[in-house]
Amino acid sequence: MFRQRLPLLVAAVVSVLALLSACRTLPIDGRLPEGLSAEKITSVDEESPFALSPDGKVVAIASSGLKMFHVALKEQIELSGDSPEKLAWSPFGNFLAAIFLKNGKSKIIVYDQYGMPVTETSTDDALTVLGWLSEDEIFAGGIKVKNYKFGSNYRSILYRWSPGRGVPVAGDLRDTTIQPSTYRKWKTALERGPMIDSTGQTAQIFYMQPVTPPLFTPYYKLIIKDLETGKELESGTVSLNSEGGCFSADGETLLIGDGIGSTKLYNPWSEETLFTVVTPGKSTVLSPDGATWFADGSLFRNSKLVTPLAPGVARFTPDGSRLVISSGGSLYLVTGLKTAEGSRFATSLVDKIQKLRSMRIQGLVTPAEYKETLKRITTQ
Numbered sequence: 001m002f003r004q005r006l007p008l009l010v011a012a013v014v015s016v017l018a019l020l021s022a023c024r025t026l027p028i029d030g031r032l033p034e035g036l037s038a039e040k041i042t043s044v045d046e047e048s049p050f051a052l053s054p055d056g057k058v059v060a061i062a063s064s065g066l067k068m069f070h071v072a073l074k075e076q077i078e079l080s081g082d083s084p085e086k087l088a089w090s091p092f093g094n095f096l097a098a099i100f101l102k103n104g105k106s107k108i109i110v111y112d113q114y115g116m117p118v119t120e121t122s123t124d125d126a127l128t129v130l131g132w133l134s135e136d137e138i139f140a141g142g143i144k145v146k147n148y149k150f151g152s153n154y155r156s157i158l159y160r161w162s163p164g165r166g167v168p169v170a171g172d173l174r175d176t177t178i179q180p181s182t183y184r185k186w187k188t189a190l191e192r193g194p195m196i197d198s199t200g201q202t203a204q205i206f207y208m209q210p211v212t213p214p215l216f217t218p219y220y221k222l223i224i225k226d227l228e229t230g231k232e233l234e235s236g237t238v239s240l241n242s243e244g245g246c247f248s249a250d251g252e253t254l255l256i257g258d259g260i261g262s263t264k265l266y267n268p269w270s271e272e273t274l275f276t277v278v279t280p281g282k283s284t285v286l287s288p289d290g291a292t293w294f295a296d297g298s299l300f301r302n303s304k305l306v307t308p309l310a311p312g313v314a315r316f317t318p319d320g321s322r323l324v325i326s327s328g329g330s331l332y333l334v335t336g337l338k339t340a341e342g343s344r345f346a347t348s349l350v351d352k353i354q355k356l357r358s359m360r361i362q363g364l365v366t367p368a369e370y371k372e373t374l375k376r377i378t379t380q
Helices: 002-024 180-190 347-361 367-378
Strands: 037-043 050-052 058-062 066-070 075-080 086-089 095-102 105-112 117-123 127-134 137-148 151-161 169-178 204-211 219-226 232-239 245-247 254-257 263-267 272-277 292-295 298-301 304-308 313-316 322-327 330-335
Touching: 050 086, 050 313, 050 322, 058 086, 075 095, 086 127, 095 127, 105 127, 105 137, 151 180, 151 204, 169 180, 169 204, 169 219, 204 232, 204 245, 204 347, 219 347, 232 254, 232 347, 254 292, 292 313, 347 367
Parallel strands: none
Antiparallel strands: 037 330, 050 058, 058 066, 066 075, 086 095, 095 105, 105 117, 127 137, 137 151, 151 169, 204 219, 219 232, 245 254, 254 263, 263 272, 292 298, 298 304, 313 322, 322 330
């Protein structure tokens, strides 16, 4: 009897395993909620960086070299035969910056919006983060590690410069002494550097600094730095498994996962946690209005799961209505998302909010006073 049923049992097990495998690697063209659709738009190098232009029309990709891919036309322009390590568009989309790594040194090339190289500069360090503070100022992050018998001195570095008018100027963020056994265990994570993110409209950055107590589990300290005063605000901790955080377009909320099993959206200025979700929060990206987000291969709306999509790295368009995902050597476009509204402060308010955030970082206003003052500024 058992032998007669064995083929049926094997077939059933195979079907279940296939279903479980499909769930783990759900293709983005699988069944999506009503209103959402997805399509593959081009092929890319696996686990390579990409950057979506501010208008959402062009994607800078690595595909046997650096290319600009025009989404609507499905045409691409070759910029370089070398593949980049990091990519970042300037806030208005006039320029694209790319980091190329060779022999432990970084070359940064800036292209115009048509793909023509404009400036080129180099550093002796391997840069791990790239972004823009304004249309004419780039920032980058990196680390310097000096090894001793008792451990390693780990320094997080911030680089800033105006392309074509200066060279990268390095400044220390923080340093940490790391025991040899801890550095060996967490070497891959630590080599990602400070994982800097800009707050967007104002002159502050967010970064992560490792802390390695001799008798306790190492962790990242979350820090916001005011670039004008140099003052810093510590804003919590996460495990070394975390892959960093990202701000909403107005710089008010920060989405961050601990890399283990918890992701939260919170306001570091008022110290309010908006929600916490049980998901590790790897490869997090937040929509401009801070309501929709992507992490761990899935799409969320506030604290609710909308749908699994595909494991990979994603970027929202400026209006939040589309999502571009790089997964398994393919670039997908997801459409039909809810359009983001009121995602940025009015230009006339930015200076006031910048001063308020600087005061918050310096400890001159409390979290409650920050919240009250911001409400007064934005409702005048």
